[in-house]
Amino acid sequence: MANSFTRMISGRNPAVLLAVGAGSLGSGYLLTDSSSAAAAEKKRLYPPSADFPDLRKHNNCMASALTPGIYARLRDKTTPNDWTVDQCIQTGVDNPGHPFIKTVGMVAGDEESYEVFAELFDPVIKDRHNGYDPRTMKHPTDLDASKVTSGMFDERYVLSSRVRTGRSIRGLSLPPACTRSERREVERVVVTALSGLKGDLAGRYYSLGEMSDREQQQLIDEHFLFDKPVSPLLTAAGMARDWPDARGIWHNNEKNFLIWINEEDHTRVISMEKGGNMKRVFERFCRGLKQVEHLIQERGWEFMWNDRLGYILTCPSNLGTGLRAGVHIRLPLLSRDPRFKKILDNLRLQRRGTGGVDTAATGDTFDISNLDRLGKSEVELVQLVIDGVNYLVECEKRLERGQDIKIPSPISQFRK
Amino acid sequence: MPFGNTHNKLKLNYPAEEEYPDLSQHNNHMAKVLTPEMYAKLRDKETSSGFTLDDVIQTGVDNPGHPFIMTVGCVAGDEETYEVFKDLLDPVIEDRHGGYKPSDKHKTDLNPENLKGGDDLDPKYVLSSRVRTGRSIRGFCLPPHCSRGERRAIENLSIESLDALEGDLKGKYYALKNMLEEEQQQLIDDHFLFDKPVSPLLLASGMARDWPDGRGIWHNDNKTFLVWVNEEDHLRVISMQTGGNMREVFNRFCTGLAKIEALFKERSHEFMWNEHLGYVLTCPSNLGTGLRAGVHVKLPNLSKHDKFGKILKNLRLQKRGTGGVDTAAVGGVFDISNADRLGFSEVELVQMVVDGVKLLVDMEKRLEGGDSIDDLMPEQKQ
Numbered sequence: 001m002a003n004s005f006t007r008m009i010s011g012r013n014p015a016v017l018l019a020v021g022a023g024s025l026g027s028g029y030l031l032t033d034s035s036s037a038a039a040a041e042k043k044r045l046y047p048p049s050a051d052f053p054d055l056r057k058h059n060n061c062m063a064s065a066l067t068p069g070i071y072a073r074l075r076d077k078t079t080p081n082d083w084t085v086d087q088c089i090q091t092g093v094d095n096p097g098h099p100f101i102k103t104v105g106m107v108a109g110d111e112e113s114y115e116v117f118a119e120l121f122d123p124v125i126k127d128r129h130n131g132y133d134p135r136t137m138k139h140p141t142d143l144d145a146s147k148v149t150s151g152m153f154d155e156r157y158v159l160s161s162r163v164r165t166g167r168s169i170r171g172l173s174l175p176p177a178c179t180r181s182e183r184r185e186v187e188r189v190v191v192t193a194l195s196g197l198k199g200d201l202a203g204r205y206y207s208l209g210e211m212s213d214r215e216q217q218q219l220i221d222e223h224f225l226f227d228k229p230v231s232p233l234l235t236a237a238g239m240a241r242d243w244p245d246a247r248g249i250w251h252n253n254e255k256n257f258l259i260w261i262n263e264e265d266h267t268r269v270i271s272m273e274k275g276g277n278m279k280r281v282f283e284r285f286c287r288g289l290k291q292v293e294h295l296i297q298e299r300g301w302e303f304m305w306n307d308r309l310g311y312i313l314t315c316p317s318n319l320g321t322g323l324r325a326g327v328h329i330r331l332p333l334l335s336r337d338p339r340f341k342k343i344l345d346n347l348r349l350q351r352r353g354t355g356g357v358d359t360a361a362t363g364d365t366f367d368i369s370n371l372d373r374l375g376k377s378e379v380e381l382v383q384l385v386i387d388g389v390n391y392l393v394e395c396e397k398r399l400e401r402g403q404d405i406k407i408p409s410p411i412s413q414f415r416k
Numbered sequence: 417m418p419f420g421n422t423h424n425k426l427k428l429n430y431p432a433e434e435e436y437p438d439l440s441q442h443n444n445h446m447a448k449v450l451t452p453e454m455y456a457k458l459r460d461k462e463t464s465s466g467f468t469l470d471d472v473i474q475t476g477v478d479n480p481g482h483p484f485i486m487t488v489g490c491v492a493g494d495e496e497t498y499e500v501f502k503d504l505l506d507p508v509i510e511d512r513h514g515g516y517k518p519s520d521k522h523k524t525d526l527n528p529e530n531l532k533g534g535d536d537l538d539p540k541y542v543l544s545s546r547v548r549t550g551r552s553i554r555g556f557c558l559p560p561h562c563s564r565g566e567r568r569a570i571e572n573l574s575i576e577s578l579d580a581l582e583g584d585l586k587g588k589y590y591a592l593k594n595m596l597e598e599e600q601q602q603l604i605d606d607h608f609l610f611d612k613p614v615s616p617l618l619l620a621s622g623m624a625r626d627w628p629d630g631r632g633i634w635h636n637d638n639k640t641f642l643v644w645v646n647e648e649d650h651l652r653v654i655s656m657q658t659g660g661n662m663r664e665v666f667n668r669f670c671t672g673l674a675k676i677e678a679l680f681k682e683r684s685h686e687f688m689w690n691e692h693l694g695y696v697l698t699c700p701s702n703l704g705t706g707l708r709a710g711v712h713v714k715l716p717n718l719s720k721h722d723k724f725g726k727i728l729k730n731l732r733l734q735k736r737g738t739g740g741v742d743t744a745a746v747g748g749v750f751d752i753s754n755a756d757r758l759g760f761s762e763v764e765l766v767q768m769v770v771d772g773v774k775l776l777v778d779m780e781k782r783l784e785g786g787d788s789i790d791d792l793m794p795e796q797k798q
Contacts, residue, residue, distance in 0.1 A: 038464035042563075050565030054593065054629050081426045086563075093626050173426070179470075180437060181430035209438065235619060242477050245438050 048072035051086070053093045060105030061316075062092035065123040079116045083109035083177050088117055091176075091237035104128055104317045107237045109177030111170065111304050111312050125309075125316050129374040130413045132320075139310035139320050142377035145286040151279025151386050157393045158327045159365065162272035163285045163382065165322040166265035166313045168304040169296070174314045175239040175264060183246040186266045193295035194250050194259060201288055203252035205261075208244035223272075223354075225249055226263040239264055239314070256281075257288050265313050265322075278389075282325070282382050310374060320374025325385040328354055331392060332364035333399040339407055343395065346410040347388035348372055368392065372413070384411065424460070424468045432456035437477045445700075446476035446489030449507045463500050467493030467561050472501055475560075475621035488512060488701045491621045493561030495554065495688045495696050509693075509700050513758040522694035522704050525761035526674065528667040534770040537660025541777045542711045543749065544607075546656035547669045547766065549706040550649035550697045552688040553680070558698045559623040559648060567630035567646055574645050577679035578634045585672055587636035589645075592628035607656075607738075609633055610647040623648055623698070640665075641672050649697050649706075651676075660711065662773075666766050694758060704758025709769045712738050715776060716748030717783035723793070727779070730796045731772035732756055752776065768797065 052071050055063040066089065074085040092105025106124060108114055114121050114134075122134055132139075153161070168174060169189055172182045191205045206215070219225035226249075229240035251258040260268040269292070271285035293303060304312035310320035334340055344351060352367040368389060370381045395405040427435055436455045439447040450473065458469045476489020490508060492498055498505055506518045537545070552558060553573065556566050575589045590599070603609035610633075613624035635642040644652040653676065655669035677687060688696035694704035718724055719735075728735055734755040737746060752773060754765045772794075779789045 039466070042465070046563060046565030046569075050568065051563050053564060053626060057593075082424075090625060093629075094624070179427045179430065179435060181427065181434040184434065236625075240478065241474060241620075242437060 043076065048075045051075060053089070055093070055096075057096050058092070058105070059097035060092050060095070060103045061124045061127045062089050062105030062120070063096075064127060065120060070119050074117055074120060077116055079110050079112040081110050081112070081173055081177065083113060083173070085117050085120065087176065087238070088113060088120075091233055094236035095232050103233060104315055106316065107176045107239075107314050108174055108312070108316070110173045111168070113174075114309060114312065114316075121316060125319065125374070128317055129320070130372065132375045134308045137375065138307050139374055140377040140380075141305075141310060141321070142379040143286040143289060144379060145279070145283040147379045148279055148282055148382055148386065150390060151277070151282065151382075153276030153278060153327065153386075153389055154393050155276045157331065157396060158276035158329050158389065160272065160274045160328045161276055161278040161281045162270065162327070163278075163282050163323065163325040164268055164270040164272075165285075165289070165324075165378075166268045166311070166318055167289075167292075167322070168266045168312050168314075170302050170304045172266065174266070175262060176237045176314060180242055180245060183242070183262050187246040187248065187261050189296060189299070189301055190259065190261055190267055190292075191248075191250065192299070193292055196295045197252070197288070197291060200254060200284075201252050201257055201291065203250060203257070205250040206248055208247040208249070211248075219249065222255070224251065224255065224258055226260050226268075234264060237314075257284055259292075264315065265318070276327070278325070278327070278382070278386055286378070318373055321376070321378045321381060323373060323378050323381050324369045325382045326367055326369025327385075327389055328365055329368055329389065329392065330365050331396050334392060334396045334405075335364055335366065337395075337399065337405070339405070342407050343392070343405075344368070346408050347391060348384060348411045348413070349388045349392075375413070424462060424470070427470070428460055432459060435459065437473070439477070439480075441480045442476070442489070443481035444476050444479070444487045444489030445508045445511050446473050446504070447480075448511065450504060454503055458501055458503060461500050463494050463496040465494050465496070465557050465561065467497055467557075469501060469504070471561065471622075472497060472504065475617055478620035479616050487617060488699055490700060491560045491623075491698050492558055492696070492700070494557045495552070497558075498693060498696065498700075505700060509703065509758070512701055513704070514756065516759045518692070520759065521691050522758055523761040523764075524689075524694060524705070525763045526670045527763065528663075528670045530763040531663060531666055531766055531770070533774075534663035534666065534766070535661050537662060537711065537770070537773055538777050539659040541714045541780060542660035542773065543714065544656060544658045544712045545660055545662045545665045546654065546711070547662075547665055547707065547709040548652055548654040548656075549669075549673070549708075549762075550695070550702055551651045551653060551673075551676075551706070552696055552698070553650050554686050554688045556650065558650070559646060560621045560698060564626050564629060567626070570650050571630045571632065571645055573680070573683060573685060574634070574643065574651060577676060577683060578643060580679050581636070581672075581675060584638065584668075585636050585641055585675065587634055587641070589632055589634040591632040593631075595632075603633065606639065608635060608639065608642055610644050610652075618648060641668055643676075648699065649702070660773075662709070662711070662766065662770050666709070670762075702757055704756075705760070705762045705765060706757060707762050707765050708753045708757075709766045710736075710751055710753025711769070711773050712749055713752055713773060713776065714749050715752075715780050718776060718780045718789075719748060719750060721779075721783065721789070727776070727794060728752070730794045731775065732768055732797045733772050733776075 048071050049068060052068050078084055087109055088106045091107055125134055126132060169186055172186055229235055229243055234240055247262045249258060249260055256273045258270040269289055271281045273281055311322050313319060313322050348371050349368050350371045354365055354367050370385050391408060398405050432455055433452055436452045462468045471493055472490045475491055510516055553570055556570055613619060613627055618624055631646045633642060633644055640657050642654040653673055655665045657665055695706050697703060697706050732755050733752050736751040738749055738751050754769050756765060775794060779792055782789050
């Protein structure tokens with residue numbers, strides 16, 4: 001408790017906290033002398049050009065943006081927590097390309113990464129987020145669910161509805177970089193806050209380490225729990241370290257409001273239910289998020305957020321709203337129509353398999369969700385999904401009746 | 417350098433007990449040795465290249481236990497790791513290497529003349545013979561910790577030196593990143609190439625970073641002498657051939673190693689070695705000789721015998737599947753090799769394998785004939 005208040009009052013000032021560990025720090029300092037000599041020698045022997053990664057076979061946003069010049073300027077910089085650009089890009093170097101989706105290829109280790117390595121993050125953000133320029137643009141946040149209209153889908157097609165986002169706790173390193181203590185602290189802060197939720201949001205926490213294999217498989221099959229960390233995108237970024245320490249899932253008694261703790265982000269907040277009532281899903285999402293935020297603020301914590309990048313998350317693809325609103329939907333006729341992809345593109349929607357981002361679709365059921373995360377508010381994105389899914393259902397019905405369908409005109413975005 | 421735990425100073429803001437890993441489900445040498453007190457004592461230290469305690473143990477934290485073999489659970493990032501973290505590594509070494517003490521001296525003997533016999537293992541049972549070891553180049557960080565620049569420098573140095581080999585050792589280097597998929601699969605099927613890095617033991621320690629940059633295999637034209645570059649160690653040196661002539665395999669091994677060492681010395685580089693730990697390699701299990709001498713041998717009857725495990729143990733031999741350390745045996749064919757690495761010389765270890773495999777084959781023949789093997793039971797070798 002005292003620690004968190006000290007942190008809040010003094011910001012991230014390490015001097016206050018280091019006074020506590022003065023003794024152990026003494027011997028560390030001596031070693032730092034010989035290690036800085038070694039580091040200087042290494043820089044001399046290996047200029048940035050010697051370390052520049054071989055990206056010729058690569059197809060991710062980082063590889064498209066990283067030039068030898070940028071690398072040379074960033075290689076020897078560190079964030080205040082000693083996080084480096086090599087650590088940011090390791091996942092993109094190790095994973096040249098993903099079969100279903102153009103990956104970002106880099107992660108942040110802490111909030112400061114986005115600033116210290118802006119020369120690389122900014123073009124990656126621009127590439128990934130349709131030309132959004134963090135230097136000049138502002139991101140709108142809007143969690144007022146009452147603004148959303150027509151949010152009830154035809155349940156003959158839409159099997160389930162879901163909205164997720166992520167939140168990071170300011171002051172603690174992100175999953176690629178966090179120490180075990182920090183990760184455990186995230187768990188403590190969030191679980192304590194969640195225990196304050198009431199009514200339809202009241203629930204409980206299941207620590208991954210204490211869950212039985214059977215409980216765990218059950219939660220995965222219900223689409224509640226996150227993957228065991230086998231995705232090379234996650235393991236190469238260091239997010240699977242110390243698994244399953246301080247990982248877990250919290251959910252309410254109805255199992256329609258869930259929080260993942262310490263997977264790819266500090267927290268992932270999910271509202272979901274079977275059927276097509278996206279409006280209710282989003283309403284619960286906003287209400288729950290606001291309550292959780294309030295509960296952590298009571299204890300002196302806050303979420304990472306700024307007006308250029310919105311909510312700060314581990315992967316640049318989730319900046320802004322971090323929001324993915326989607327449905328599991330059956331579209332047997334439309335999915336076989338050659339115009340399907342173009343229709344999705346113009347509606348700014350994305351399709352995935354029903355097992356999540358690393359899976360292919362099985363049969364005629366797809367996961368359809370918004371492509372965009374940054375530059376539009378939560379309300380705008382959810383409305384976009386609602387309107388888009390309604391359009392897809394209309395197309396499917398028309399095809400059933402033997403009628404023709406039209407490709408809708410593309411939804412506007414900001415200029416690239 | 418680059419791997420996840422290097423921002424050590426940040427951790428010092430938290431008390432040691434908060435940082436101490438949860439090892440309650442774990443079964444590896446590191447987990448047996450690392451107490452909270454030891455963690456507290458070592459956590460603020462780093463080698464001059466910046467390798468920390470958490471870097472050493474990450475693989476052991478992430479991999480609680482291996483199904484076929486008790487893993488070590490820690491790795492070195494540079495030569496200095498074995499000094500700076502000796503409080504952890506000395507007991508791990510002692511536990512792993514049969515009681516080897518911090519004051520013990522290790523004997524190196526790479527004179528193949530000192531081996532007795534070994535040229536007559538029955539090829540109807542012994543399908544192939546192989547000797548491998550590793551070598552690290554002094555002055556460079558090891559695979560868990562090296563930068564791309566260092567790894568490439570190691571590769572260049574290795575290519576330069578190996579290209580100068582002559583006679584039956586003359587050969588060619590195949591960089592992994594230029595190899596075609598078919599070439600690569602062929603080399604894996606021939607048991608020449610190393611695994612694509614899917615083993616969680618390797619992945620968790622950071623050895624697979626930047627794959628396949630800087631990795632490759634060099635082999636002579638006969639494919640009997642091979643060098644792996646930048647897999648789990650800087651160099652893995654392998655001599656192998658079909659059949660049971662272990663003597664010839666070991667001969668080529670020693671000759672080749674001596675030549676390679678001379679070629680590196682010409683370029684002002686030496687191997688990491690000291691009289692206590694012998695050859696210094698990434699995994700503490702490979703210290704000393706780093707030597708694994710083994711055969712692929714057919715033992716369908718003996719392997720079903722209830723004393724098979726005890727026999728191997730007494731002979732100081734170890735069994736694996738024919739796909740390497742992470743596999744199980746298929747069709748009664750086993751990979752049998754020496755269990756020890758440190759505290760015995762190269763000649764002594766190969767002698768154990770030669771003598772031991774001879775006995776195993778004799779036992780197999782007896783059992784084939786329906787006879788007992790009770791009189792052949794070996795005593796425990798020391």
